[in-house]
Amino acid sequence: xxxxxxxxxVRVEPTTRFFMGETYATGNGILHDTYGRFHLQxxxxxxxxxxxxxxxxxVQRHWSDKMVLxxxxxxxxxxxxxxxxxxxxxxxxxxxLVDSAAQAHQTxxxxxxxxxxxxxxxxxxxxxxxxxxxxxxxHWNDRRTRIGSETHSVSFLQTTINHEFGHTLGLEHVNGTxxxxxxxxxxxxxRENQMGMGGLLTARHAxxxxxRLRNHLIPQTHYDATVTFRGRVATPQxxxxxxxxxxxxxxxxx
Numbered sequence: 473x474x475x476x477x478x479x480x481x482v483r484v485e486p487t488t489r490f491f492m493g494e495t496y497a498t499g500n501g502i503l504h505d506t507y508g509r510f511h512l513q514x515x516x517x518x519x520x521x522x523x524x525x526x527x528x529x530x531v532q533r534h535w536s537d538k539m540v541l542x543x544x545x546x547x548x549x550x551x552x553x554x555x556x557x558x559x560x561x562x563x564x565x566x567x568x569l570v571d572s573a574a575q576a577h578q579t580x581x582x583x584x585x586x587x588x589x590x591x592x593x594x595x596x597x598x599x600x601x602x603x604x605x606x607x608x609x610x611h612w613n614d615r616r617t618r619i620g621s622e623t624h625s626v627s628f629l630q631t632t633i634n635h636e637f638g639h640t641l642g643l644e645h646v647n648g649t650x651x652x653x654x655x656x657x658x659x660x661x662x663r664e665n666q667m668g669m670g671g672l673l674t675a676r677h678a679x680x681x682x683x684r685l686r687n688h689l690i691p692q693t694h695y696d697a698t699v700t701f702r703g704r705v706a707t708p709q710x711x712x713x714x715x716x717x718x719x720x721x722x723x724x725x726x
Contacts, residue, residue, distance in 0.1 A: 473541075473681055473688070474564035475641070480576035481527060481569060483520055484583045486512040492581075492595070495602060503583060503590075510585040515605075523582065523605065527633065528567045530608045534634045534671070535641075536565035539678040541685065541701040561701065563681040578640055592632050594639045601640070607632040613669050614716070618659045624717035626660065628669040638667050641680040664713050671712050678703020 484490070486501035495505045503510040515523075540563060546556035573579045577599060583590070584605045594601030610631045617626040645655040646668040657668035664670035666677060682701055691697040 473561050473685060474536075474566050475680065475684060476566045476568070477640075478568050478570045478575055478577045479527075480571070480573050480579045481524055482573075482579060482581045483515055484512065484581050485514055488512075490581060492598075492600065492602065495593075503585060505590065507589065507591055508587075510583070510587050510590050513584045513586055515582075515584050519605070523608065524569060526608050528569060530631065530633055531637050532565055532567055534631065535637065537562060538673055538705060538707050539563040539675070539681070539703050540706045541678060541681060542704055544700045544702070545698075547696070547699040561681070561685065563678055563703070592636055594636050596639055596642065599640075601636060603633060603636065607636070610671075610712075615653070615656075615663060615669055617657070617663050619715065622717075624715050626663065627714045627716060628663055629712035630666075630669055630671050634671065635666060638677070641677075642683070643667050643677060643680065660713070672709060673705050675703040675705060677705075 482488075482490075484497065487499050488497055489499040490497055495503070497503045497512065501512050503512055541561040543558050543560070546558045548559035549556050570576050578601070579599065580594075580601045580603055582603050582605070588606065590602075590604055592601070592603045592607050608631065610629050612627045612629055614625055614627050616623050619626075644667065645651075646657050646662045646665040647655045649655070657663035657665060662668050664672045666673055682703060685701060689696075689699070691699075
């Protein structure tokens with residue numbers, strides 16, 4: 473099953489005017505936001521075209537075909553009228569860039585600020601968001617993180633656009649709705665999550681596909697109504713964190 477999104481990327485220049493609540497630009501080169509004022513820079517044509525192309529590649533590479541849905545019992549009947557079988561469902565994602573908001577499922581404004589402290593975001597209810605020129609690149613975040621009974625300084629590698637697209641898919645932060653530090657996780661397993669500070673996908677991230685599946689599978693019998701699906705990550709993943717306070721175990725005395 474493939475979730476298909478038509479996305480409109482808006483090229484925000486210093487002269488662009490837009491208003492999104494507390495985030496707005498009046499065309500004077502300054503972006504006002506909850507976290508401060510940012511100086512907008514012009515997009516070079518080639519950089520903008522590269523950004524659009526890489527946007528599709530980066531998001532699809534991370535989210536598409538990484539998870540499958542396992543049924544709790546046999547459910548699929550092939551066209552050959554053979555017996556039911558327990559076919560799995562692949563979780564695919566397809567993004568098509570379109571030229572206008574009227575054609576799009578999601579409209580994202582892409583800014584090119586001089587500062588590197590802007591916090592990109594999406595507004596799920598409005599199907600919109602604001603991202604920067606750096607959001608397609610992976611970057612490190614250092615956070616105090618609980619590991620067992622200790623707290624360590626841990627560096628987490630994350631690509632912002634993949635985290636934000638998780639919100640577009642309907643996923644909340646690993647510890648629920650909110651933007652406090654704890655919502656991005658407290659323990660190592662929470663922090664390294666894609667909806668925390670890292671890039672690790674888990675079975676929970678298959679929920680957008682499970683929800684959509686309900687619109688496609690129409691139960692005909694009581695047996696059909698009792699078929700359920702559970703997400704599973706089906707591809708290898710890299711470990712994308714580093715424990716800065718890790719110490720090797722002491723060598724046993726000989």
